Amino acid sequence: MSVSVSDWFWWDRIWLPCNYTWKDLENDEGTGAVSPAQLYVTLPLALAFILLRLFYERAIATPVARAMGIKSEVRLKAPFNPILEDHYVTASKHPSQADVYGLAKKVNRTTLQVERWFRRRRNQDRPAVMKKFQESCWRFGFYLCALIGGVAVLYDKPWFYDVWEVWVGYPKQEVLTSQYWYYVLELSFYWALLFSVAFDVRRKDFNVQVVHHCATIFLLNFSWSVKYIRVGTLTMLVHDVSDVLLEAAKMCSYAQWKKSCNVLFGVFALVFAVSRLVVFPFWIIYATTVYPLYYCPRFFLYYFFNMVMFILQFLHIYWAYLIFKMVQKMLSGNMSGDDRSDNEENDSEENEDQSLSNGDGKKPIVNGQHDH
Template identity: 80%
Template structure:
């Protein structure tokens, strides 16, 4: 039954153009054998990446963080209080002013003490700066290595300089060992990111990240299986070049190197716009939408692959919106870290008025100070 489903799914009329069959590709001399089953090795490699990352974050990332001045901050834990804990879990992490007064009366505490308890309890759930730095350091090292490896693989290839070459000889194109391992390592890394996303620092764009990882994994798998490999290698390279700068800027932000962070982030924004909003749509997507029509009629893969490419481009537009928001903060001098993650709240001093929230959850400070 599994073989029947597999044969139906990989029907050559769906995935291959111009009356080609899978046998034509496998029997073509000098092109290198390509099969969807060759990518199964990425799953065990992804599982290998996870303990490798664990070791890296503790052996390399922590010493680097300390050298940059980051220290693990001791957080004051909220005292054990079943009434407040039950409200925190089942009702709201940010009670309104009326709810604070009611809880204070119920447990015979002051409103300030109740607010302080909720503030400490929220901080317990927030990831530490050290954990954020470790994640960024791991991604920075991988993207840097991937960029260097990608340039080494592609710099002397004709389609690196002329995107028309992407389709010359398709689908009977030569597949090199270097291309294979470039795909394997990148795909394994994205599988590992998907596997660990639940335990990583949860960002406000969590769902978008999941969609991005899934779209990338599908693109890599299908582009390899149907020999869209040249397009795939160019797409990987375009994405890696800006990701390095982003992770470097985040590392500087966590270390509170404000000038370096701002400079790197502005550079990242420029590179992101050039690579994701100019090169990717007007060179790479254009090459997958227009150029194939010069070689063969439209077929199912043409529509399916381009749908995934446009999904990625839509995510690029969404992230560009977030980036411009951050750039605005940099220019106005209000840059305060990653806009996608919650920031730790500071402890109140002595008899300072309680920090409360309205029913919609928007933070306010009753004494008229700015929001932290």
């Protein structure tokens, strides 16, 4: 049953143009046959990437963070209060003024004390700066290596300079060992990102990030399986060239290196605009939508692959909107970290309100005066 489903899914007329069959590609000497099974190794490698990341964050990212002035922070914890905790978990983490007033009456505290409790409770759930730095340092390390590796793989290839070459000889194109490992490492990394979203820093564009990872994984798998490999290598390089700058800017932001952060972020915004809003749609997507029609009639893969490419481009436009908002803040002097993440809330009170934990009806005394 599984064999018949697989045969139906990989039906030649769906994925290959001009009446080619999979046997035609397998029997074509000198080009190298491809199959989805060749990428199965990316799943165990993704787990290896996760383990490597844990080691990297402790052995490399943490010392780098300390060298850049980031210290492990100690946060004031909100004392346990069952009434406030129940509202925080089941109702809202950001109670309205009416809710604050009602809760203050229930726990026999002032509204100021209740608001402070919710601030501290929210801060407990927010990731520490050290964790954010470790995550960005790990991604920076991978993207830097991927960028160098991608340039090494593509610099001497004709389609790196002329996108018409992407389709010359398709689908009977030579597949190099360097291209295979470029695919395997990139795909393994994105599998690892998808597997680790549960314990990564959760940002405001979490759902968009998941869609992006899924779209990238689909693109890499299908482009390899149907020999859209030259397009795939160009797509990976276009993404890596800006991602490495973003992670570097975020590392400087977490370390409070404002000038370095602003310079890197400005360069990143420029490179992102050129690579994702110009090169990707007007070179690469153009090459996948227009150039194939000169070689063969439209077929199912043509529509499917370009649909995923356009989804990826819409995500680029969404992120460009967020980036340009941050550029505006930077120019106006109001930029403060990653707009996609929740920021730490300040708590001006240094003394913990311990009486919130027992509900004894007594107000704490600070410097001999009641706290109002």
